[in-house]
Amino acid sequence: xxxxxxxSLAQSASYALSAVLASALLGPHQRGLMVLGVTTGSxxxxxxxxxxxxxxxxRLPAVSGTPAGQRLLASYTWWSVVSAVLGCALAVGLSIxxxxxxxxxxxxxxxxxxxxxxxxxxxxxxxxxxxxxxxGRFRAGSAWAAMVAAGGLVGVLLGALxxxxxxxxxxxxxxxxxxxxxVQCARLRMAGLVPxxxxxxxxxxxxxRHGCRALGLTMGLALALRADRYVLGAVAGAATVxxxxxxxxxxEGPRVVPAALGQLVNxxxxxGGGLSQxxxxxxxxxxxxxxxxxxxAVGGWFLIVPVFGPEFADARPLLLVLLVAExxxxxxxxxxxxxxxxxxxxxxxxxxxxxxxxxxILFALAVPLWGGYxxxxxxxxxxxxxxxxxxxxxxxxxxxxxxxRPRETVSPPIRIGRST
Numbered sequence: 001x002x003x004x005x006x007x008s009l010a011q012s013a014s015y016a017l018s019a020v021l022a023s024a025l026l027g028p029h030q031r032g033l034m035v036l037g038v039t040t041g042s043x044x045x046x047x048x049x050x051x052x053x054x055x056x057x058x059r060l061p062a063v064s065g066t067p068a069g070q071r072l073l074a075s076y077t078w079w080s081v082v083s084a085v086l087g088c089a090l091a092v093g094l095s096i097x098x099x100x101x102x103x104x105x106x107x108x109x110x111x112x113x114x115x116x117x118x119x120x121x122x123x124x125x126x127x128x129x130x131x132x133x134x135x136g137r138f139r140a141g142s143a144w145a146a147m148v149a150a151g152g153l154v155g156v157l158l159g160a161l162x163x164x165x166x167x168x169x170x171x172x173x174x175x176x177x178x179x180x181x182x183v184q185c186a187r188l189r190m191a192g193l194v195p196x197x198x199x200x201x202x203x204x205x206x207x208x209r210h211g212c213r214a215l216g217l218t219m220g221l222a223l224a225l226r227a228d229r230y231v232l233g234a235v236a237g238a239a240t241v242x243x244x245x246x247x248x249x250x251x252e253g254p255r256v257v258p259a260a261l262g263q264l265v266n267x268x269x270x271x272g273g274g275l276s277q278x279x280x281x282x283x284x285x286x287x288x289x290x291x292x293x294x295x296x297a298v299g300g301w302f303l304i305v306p307v308f309g310p311e312f313a314d315a316r317p318l319l320l321v322l323l324v325a326e327x328x329x330x331x332x333x334x335x336x337x338x339x340x341x342x343x344x345x346x347x348x349x350x351x352x353x354x355x356x357x358x359x360x361i362l363f364a365l366a367v368p369l370w371g372g373y374x375x376x377x378x379x380x381x382x383x384x385x386x387x388x389x390x391x392x393x394x395x396x397x398x399x400x401x402x403x404x405r406p407r408e409t410v411s412p413p414i415r416i417g418r419s420t
Contacts, residue, residue, distance in 0.1 A: 011142075012256050014149035018156045018173060019249040023242065023308050025164045032238030033105050033166040035245040036098065037115050039229045040091045041174070043222045045122030048087035051211030051218050051349075052079055053130030054340045058270055059206070060134040071200030073131070075207055078199045080127040084120050091119040102233040105166070114171035121177030124148065128184050131193045138263060144184045151180030213345035217336060220352025224359040224382050228375040231363040236371055244372045246308060247315040251322035253296045257288035258330040262337035269341035275398045278338045282331050282391075289330040293323040314372065321376035329383040335390035338398065347393055355386045 023031045063069035099107035132141030155176025159169045188194040233241045261281040300319045339348040359382045366374030
């Protein structure tokens with residue numbers, strides 16, 4: 001647990017430092033464009049995987065070391081390649097479609113190229129750690145996720161020496177992530193976890209079938225956590241997104257411990273853990289999020305203006321509101337992973353889909369009225385609703401002591417042997 005938390009902290013610190021550097025160099029408007037590029041790439045990276053990472057984690061442990069397990073891994077490997085291509089196409093398309101609504105700079109060729117590169121980085125950040133986690137190697141998975149994020153930070157640092165435009169820093173961040181991801185892929189190959197054998201058709205169908213059921217959760221998370229930037233950009237412009245993103249990036253600090261606990265709970269439930277174990281993780285997640293939120297609130301209030309400049313002063317009160325949202329998010333970070341670990345992909349998918357619809361409605365209503373504050377308030381309501389709903393669903397399925405076998409699969413699951 002300590003190692004996972006440390007790795008998550010390192011990953012969050014890399015993202016935060018990248019945001020701090022980019023914001024200081026670019027100013028609100030250019031920073032807003034970069035934020036939208038990162039948002040587009042991260043959403044496309046999540047969606048293009050079609051939830052196969054969650055499916056692999058729930059199915060690999062039972063067939064690990066067998067021919068069926070090898071075919072399952074090969075199927076996942078080749079789908080990850082396909083998802084990189086799909087992700088790039090999706091990200092470029094979203095950016096082009098967003099340009100008339102938000103800013104013409106989103107459709108400029110250099111910017112689109114940068115979006116494609118960073119999307120590949122996010123595909124790797126989504127797909128590769130789940131392979132380590134599925135094999136039970138949590139230390140390796142969390143360490144590599146942190147190193148990919150650090151690669152993005154190094155890219156921004158190097159890119160800052162050459163240019164101070166949004167597309168150049170976005171491209172540099174993406175190249176840094178992709179470089180480290182390539183090294184990670186080589187390590188996975190050495191560990192026998194990225195075979196290039198021909199994919200098994202039944203295993204690939206199984207991954208996609210069960211992954212698509214969890215896709216609603218992936219899509220719901222992507223929209224609940226990132227759609228505020230798009231709506232805010234369409235209503236108020238890229239400069240407002242740049243200011244809002246400073247508060248949003250800093251506010252994600254309290255998410256570190258809940259995310260690490262969610263990774264552990266995922267496997268515990270997959271191996272038969274009961275509700276009491278998950279409830280203890282939830283209490284720890286809430287306490288850790290509250291304590292971290294207090295520290296971030298004090299530090300952010302005093303440091304935002306000196307570090308970023310007076311044009312970012314509005315980020316200070318926004319940060320306080322968004323920290324409340326992050327505390328409300330903590331139970332969901334644990335419960336949603338428990339649902340995936342238990343094999344309840346359909347339940348998790350419907351929960352995420354419902355959350356995405358609620359988030360879009362709340363953002364569409366609140367942002368035109370109150371701007372960034374409306375987006376922050378909508379985040380509180382969305383996260384709190386997801387936490388309440390996920391825990392009610394989990395209690396209903398997991399019971400007090402022993403986790404039931406998954407009942408939502410169409411065909412019997414392959415009983416074998418995830419972080420964002």
